[in-house]
Amino acid sequence: MSRGLGIAFSIGTSVLWACGDDGPTVAGDGTGTTSSASTTGTTTQGADETASVGTSTTSGDGDGGSTTTGAPEAPLAFASGIRLTRLTANQGVQVDLVDEGLELPPSPDAARLISGRTTLLRAFWSLHADFTPRELIGRLEADYPDGTQLVQDFSLWVEGEGNDGGTSFQWLLQPHEVVPGIQYRVRLLDPDPTLATGQISDPPPILPLASRGTLSVYDAPLQLRVELVPVLHQFEGEECMPTITDQDVQDMREELEQCNAVQEAILTVGEPMPYLDPIGTSGTGFGPVLTALAERRAADDPPPNLYYYGLLAPCDGYPPGLLGQAIGIPPTPAMELAQQRIATGRWSGSGAAAAETFVHEIGHTQGRYHVLCSGGEAGADMAYPHPQGRIGVWGFGIHDFKLRSPTGSRDYMTYCSNEWVSDYGWEQTLDVIEVLTSWDAMSTTPGDGVLMGALHPDGTERWWTATGALPASLATPGAAIEVTHAGGVDPLPAWIYVRPDGDTVQIIAPRPASLPLATALHLRPPDRVAPLAIDPAAIHDHFAARARAGD
Ligand SMILES: [Zn+2]
Structure with a gap:
């Protein structure tokens, strides 16, 4: 389930004028x-x-x-x-x-x-x-x-x-x-x-x-906008946080630009996000810290096309074998699904070291599934056209001027090394990028709000609300959120899925209009699984907070 650790291994073929540092140059290729x-x-x-x-x-x-x-x-x-x-x-x-x-x-x-x-x-x-x-x-x-x-x-x-x-x-x-x-x-x-x-x-x-x-x-404006959020881990008397320099931001930006059909990626560094619970030793992967980032985004309510990406340098180390996680794989680039544009990953000491995982996790939030290569990739895109996750055509880096061979490089949605963008991945995300870029005038996410829940693998859960809406087509058949209040019971559709690269179960439902009056809430999963009681008082209502702030 986890995004595996690839062995650092790179064969780059430099184009003529690039003095590549880790691969054969063209002139010496025999x-x-x-x-x-x-x-x-x-x-x-x-x-x-x-x-x-x-x-x-x-x-x-x-x-x-x-x-x-x-x-x-x-x-x-x-x-x-x-x-x-x-x-x-x-x-x-x-x-x-x-x-x-x-x-x-x-x-x-x-x-x-x-x-x-x-x-x-x-x-x-x-x-x-x-x-x-x-x-x-x-x-x-x-x-x-x-x-x-x-x-x-x-x-x-x-x-x-x-x-x-x-x-x-x-x-x-x-x-x-x-x-x-x-x-x-x-x-x-x-x-x-x-x-x-x-x-x-x-x-x-x-x-x-x-x-x-x-x-x-x-010919279309094509941009990616990402807010990098350094996670300030306050744990057992220590404070641990990535120090993000301009060079780090540039390295992450350039990797994202090289692998996406954009004129530019615009990366900003947000305020640090304090986080007090264990991360590397939690046994829950990045699930709870990703949930915290989602709540941070819900509280900020930034423009709907802005991706949030948390950078982690935990005091208690990294969860073994885990590089990053995304909150979801939105099947459509809907403005109302802004709460799907959240991911996190290892800092690993530098922007250059963090960049590959960054591209992969942003790829999920752009709607991309895994591509099979190592065999460990869960939830793979069976329509991927090239065998073993190969990129299929020659790749070229617009910033590093290196060539990548069609058979020696693997799509960045695999768990294999030598990651690059395939022609398939390029096309798959281009339309998403174009749609999101067209929202640049939007400062907030439209919709009546969503109720979001995260059921972490350690049994903890978290419920919050945010701006946006749940497109009816995404509702999981047979699933519902039931809101009990003095006037009766309101059933609402719910979308339930397991987050990519992790075991956290994510629930998204329309924010109940009757939420302030609710005496009880239940999540009713499909397939006759017993309903789960939700304490209405434990829901962090960022949507209501924003509505009040707007008065
Ligand atoms: Zn993944």
Whole structure:
């Protein structure tokens, strides 16, 4: 039931310009091809890597057939002895644009590219027998709907064939350079014609062959908003809490952004949440502390699209084998289900160390079930299309510039290591992200309120109310909350489920209008399980408190 501990194990293949620290780089992968990136253009310096993309020039002439780099110079000839075959785009999961020279129509099965996000384009080739190893230029020309043109040159020493895990001609588009309606074409050129050998292929090395291709880009605001809540564990005379620096927040943000179809994730750090009960030694996993976070969210009543994520560094250690827990898997991105956007996980000393569990638990609250890999994943999504939880397509990190292989990496909803986003997971959450982003004007959650209950594995329970509503479709057949008052008994529908990654039973029902008058409450589970009495006086009514505050 628990989110298992994966063995720290990472095979990253860096793209050409990234000096990866834990994986083979492209140049040394044994394909016999070495490379050098042109540094005449944009150079981006990062903490751990240097990104160098080629000459990058924008002009206003809109003529797709001309180059526009500075002073007049002789146009370069097509490279000889080489044929371009394939072009891909990657914002996290790879999308094929051109195959065998032909532009591919947008496929309903493929992941969507989104606007405003770093995009890696890669081109692959085949060689003629008489090809002489030498440096070639890959030139990208991108024509924009506003009439401007982007030209990017990428220099590469070509010695053998390229492939997805090895060398490729690469162009990196910055977020502002990714908009709908881009028309693109790439070609290979010989910078020094005196070194060229053999014939120029027929057709020449250009993609797509027929004419410019159109980059299909899904254009919508896409953001994730998360409040990080450091849990202040006050236990046996000690105080234990993560110290969250700007770097930690950045590391968590970047991992979330890399694995989700967003333009940006916005992470804030909230006030510490005091918590007095045992955590690591409780025997109840993170159930009760997750309940406390849910009550914290109920009291705060933040915007309905804001996720709450508790960060834990307990004084009594972590529950064995448990990395994190989410309160639920909302089946639909309903505004009224704001109380489902709550999760928690291990801090493990840093934002970088906490990030992978963070992505997994937020994934649950986005509506994702587990993906089978280790076999320990309970409640798995049987529609997942790739065997053993593999990601299925090449992955690319927009912040770390590393490539992930389709078979060597696993979906982040598995319990296996080498976690990344699959094309399936990318698409599954994109629509949820779009819906939640559209609520940005909402400051509170609509609805008549919900009654929530948590039955923890140690026999303790907690009941509270919050804003929101229970969609009728989610009610568990045969289950009810019965409210007894002077006028009779009101039966209400109830949704009962076991929280993911844990054993806590969660109950959500409409907040009874008769709650202030209730003399008794009962939870009536389905399947003839004996009803459970709820003490009306023990319900923490955050909804009423908010209603009073609003008067
Ligand atoms: Zn999980």
